[in-house]
Every structure is written in structure tokens, then in C-alpha cells.
Amino acid sequence: MAVTDAAIDSIKDMIISGELAPGDRLPKEADLAERLGLSRNSLREAVRALALINVLDVRQGDGTYVTSLEPPLLLDALSFVVDFHRDDTVLQFFQVRRILEPAATAMAATQMKDDDIEALRKILDSLPAEPSVEQLVANDLEFHQRIAAGSGNAVLSSLIESLSGPTTRARVWRGLTQEGALGKTREQHVAIYEAIASHQPDIAMAWATVHVAGVEEWLRQAL
Missing domain, CATH: 1.10.10.10 (Winged helix-like DNA-binding domain superfamily/Winged helix DNA-binding domain)
Known part of the structure; x- marks a missing residue:
């Protein structure tokens, strides 16, 4: 040594x-x-x-x-490493998101307080009727980060946040090229929100899986 x-x-x-x-x-x-x-x-x-x-x-x-x-501080180094990802590994980041985010969403459905759920609703309401792709992606990132934080698990939240960077460009690409991407995102976000607001972890997990897997599948076909 x-x-x-x-x-x-x-x-x-x-x-x-x-x-x-x-x-x-x-x-x-x-x-x-x-x-x-x-x-x-x-x-x-x-x-x-x-x-x-x-x-x-x-x-x-x-x-x-x-x-x-604290986990967010120690896992900050992971974000530095993640920034060196190559475009051909972005699908792998989505696969990890598909494992982690549904679990965090289910936890949020049992952990989030009324004030935090209301804040999640305000994120949905803040999106303009006809947003730019950049506004849609920024709103999407904020929505998912709020849910991850609402899981009550700082390690899980930090891991999910560190994975946001490599998938941002793919989200923008989808918004620019896939017909109906805005409508799908809105619909699925509302379904996730409603499951969390009604404290139904199984339904929240299912919708989060559909949401992330849909983007992953689109990207797989696009590549």
C-alpha cells in the first residue's frame, strides 16, 4: 500500500x-x-x-x-465523476434512474407533509400553458428533485440529484423531437402528484416507473 x-x-x-x-x-x-x-x-x-x-x-x-x-456533501464528489459521462452511457443513467426514482416516489407518498405536497403542486402550476423546451425541462428537474427530497432519505435524494446532469440533454432532445412530449410529461406529473397527495405509494411508484421508462424507451429508439 x-x-x-x-x-x-x-x-x-x-x-x-x-x-x-x-x-x-x-x-x-x-x-x-x-x-x-x-x-x-x-x-x-x-x-x-x-x-x-x-x-x-x-x-x-x-x-x-x-x-x-452529511450525504449531500460527500456525494458531491460523485457529481464531479458523473460529469465525465459519455453520450453512449446516458441510457445506463436512465436505467439507474428507473430503479431509484420510483422507490423515492413511493417513499415520498408516505413521508411528504402537507406543506411539501402543496409546494409540489405549485411546481406543476408554475409551468406555462405553452412552455419552451428549456422551461419544461427545468420544471421537470425541479419536480423530481422535490420528490426525491420528500423521500426523507438524504442519501437517495443526493444520488438522484447527481444523476440529473447526464439525462438533461436527452430530456431537451426529447422535448424538441417527440410529438406530444409536453402533454405526456404534464399528464404523468399530475398522476404522480395525485398519488403522492393521496398517500398511495404503490400507485406513485407505478406512475414514476412509467414516466422514467417512457423517456428511456424513446431514447433507446432514437439512438
Whole structure:
């Protein structure tokens, strides 16, 4: 194992064991390096690597701290990786969406409070009668992000949000080329909303599956 990898594992073990909790400041560099049996250069490299994935927060002139370790923060690094997708992998992102989003929608149907459901309704109502493709896609993204957040599971919500980027261009493409795309999107969004509002998780899951699978199937044929 490379020395830097060993240093990363040592810091990770301190966090996992509870010796370092979210918000804690790491010991001084010289003290920590001596304790772990590492060179200060190796320790610095480990700290840089952990800072890049939002595990550590390096504050100039103050010290190095463990971050909140909240899922949205840690999964932010996934969004960076996802941005490097190729066009020929976009179908795979839709396949993952088809697995995750129906589950999140079913959870939202049991978890969302009245105020959040009303906010979801306002997203639907905010779409103009004859929206541009860009307005339709933006509304679609906001609608699904609100549902994912309503699942009550921060990890699931963050994963779904990180998958939005690679599928946005396909959504725009569909809006421009598929006849009736606007009508289908509106109809399915309303059905999903009504299932959530009436707290029917099975129906909400079914409509979410139909919605995502429909875009996936269109893209499969288009490609």
C-alpha cells in the first residue's frame, strides 16, 4: 500500500472509530504525523485527498477540520465523476434512474407533509400553458428533485440529484423531437402528484416507473 493511501486509511479509521467526530479539528500536523508514523509530506497528501472529497475542510490559518459528513456533501464528489459521462452511457443513467426514482416516489407518498405536497403542486402550476423546451425541462428537474427530497432519505435524494446532469440533454432532445412530449410529461406529473397527495405509494411508484421508462424507451429508439 502506498504511504499516502496508508495515511488516508489512518485518518479514516480515526473518524470511523469516533475519535474524530464531524466538526472536530485534527491535531497539529507534526503531532499527528508522529503519532501515525508518517512523514509530514505523506500526511499533507492524505489531507489534500480527503479535502477533495469533502471529508476534511482545510481552513488557512486556522487548521483542518472534519466536515459535517452529511450525504449531500460527500456525494458531491460523485457529481464531479458523473460529469465525465459519455453520450453512449446516458441510457445506463436512465436505467439507474428507473430503479431509484420510483422507490423515492413511493417513499415520498408516505413521508411528504402537507406543506411539501402543496409546494409540489405549485411546481406543476408554475409551468406555462405553452412552455419552451428549456422551461419544461427545468420544471421537470425541479419536480423530481422535490420528490426525491420528500423521500426523507438524504442519501437517495443526493444520488438522484447527481444523476440529473447526464439525462438533461436527452430530456431537451426529447422535448424538441417527440410529438406530444409536453402533454405526456404534464399528464404523468399530475398522476404522480395525485398519488403522492393521496398517500398511495404503490400507485406513485407505478406512475414514476412509467414516466422514467417512457423517456428511456424513446431514447433507446432514437439512438
